[in-house]
Amino acid sequence: MTTKIAPSILAADFAVLKEEIQDVVNGGADYIHVDVMDGHFVPNISFGTVVLSAIRPLTDITMDVHLMIEKPDQYIPEFVQAGADIISVHVEACTHLHRTIHMIKEAGVKPGVVINPATPVEMIKPILKDVDLVLFMTVNPGFGGQAFIPEVLDKVKQAAKWREELGLSFEIEVDGGVNEETAKQCIEAGVDVLVAGSSVFNEKDRSAAIQQLRNLTKS
Numbered sequence: 053m054t055t056k057i058a059p060s061i062l063a064a065d066f067a068v069l070k071e072e073i074q075d076v077v078n079g080g081a082d083y084i085h086v087d088v089m090d091g092h093f094v095p096n097i098s099f100g101t102v103v104l105s106a107i108r109p110l111t112d113i114t115m116d117v118h119l120m121i122e123k124p125d126q127y128i129p130e131f132v133q134a135g136a137d138i139i140s141v142h143v144e145a146c147t148h149l150h151r152t153i154h155m156i157k158e159a160g161v162k163p164g165v166v167i168n169p170a171t172p173v174e175m176i177k178p179i180l181k182d183v184d185l186v187l188f189m190t191v192n193p194g195f196g197g198q199a200f201i202p203e204v205l206d207k208v209k210q211a212a213k214w215r216e217e218l219g220l221s222f223e224i225e226v227d228g229g230v231n232e233e234t235a236k237q238c239i240e241a242g243v244d245v246l247v248a249g250s251s252v253f254n255e256k257d258r259s260a261a262i263q264q265l266r267n268l269t270k271s
């Protein structure tokens with residue numbers, strides 16, 4: 053299966069966001085990764101539904117929304133309304149994860165669960181059958197351009213094993229510090245979707261950067 057590439061617009065030039073999005077869409081991106089930060093769950097503030105609503109009409113590409121916010125339930129209807137295709141919530145931010153995941157599902161959007169580097173993978177096992185996506189943070193969330201944490205790959209392998217044993221079909225995505233070198237290890241561990249911020253947007257030729265990541269095959 054070909055690896056999907058999800059450029060994170062957190063690393064884009066916001067003064068020309070429309071052109072940045074068109075550039076990666078034309079360059080072969082599979083998803084646009086939308087990082088929403090509230091300054092509480094993570095120590096940074098990014099953007100919210102206003103930006104998602106503004107970029108939604110530019111393309112019909114899948115909008116992969118990563119909520120790094122406290123109390124995500126309160127904001128899910130707004131993100132659905134703004135045009136999200138996938139909404140992922142952190143296991144660490146949800147007191148009633150099952151309720152939140154089903155809230156997303158019932159709104160007609162694909163639910164995803166996200167897990168931080170220091171959280172044991174067992175925390176997400178009970179919800180695997182209810183999600184379309186499992187997102188492994190390979191950095192501590194909050195900022196782009198951080199170094200990849202390789203220990204997370206053991207958790208990815210465990211999730212891929214559970215997926216097979218339980219006959220499930222959720223996608224496995226990684227987010228943070230993904231570049232040509234780390235992407236190869238991710239793909240070998242069972243990753244289907246690579247989020248890439250700086251490794252795509254910091255390159256002049258985004259199409260080449262996307263293709264380069266996608267062409268990494270299992271060795």
Ligand code: DX5
Pocket residue numbers: 060062063085087118191192193194195196197198227228229230247248249250251
């Ligand atoms: C981190 C965000 C990431 C980030 C990735 O909190 O969730 O999506 O933008 O950026 P890079 O690829 O530069 O590590």
Ligand code: ZN
Pocket residue numbers: 060085086087118227247
């Ligand atoms: Zn993200």
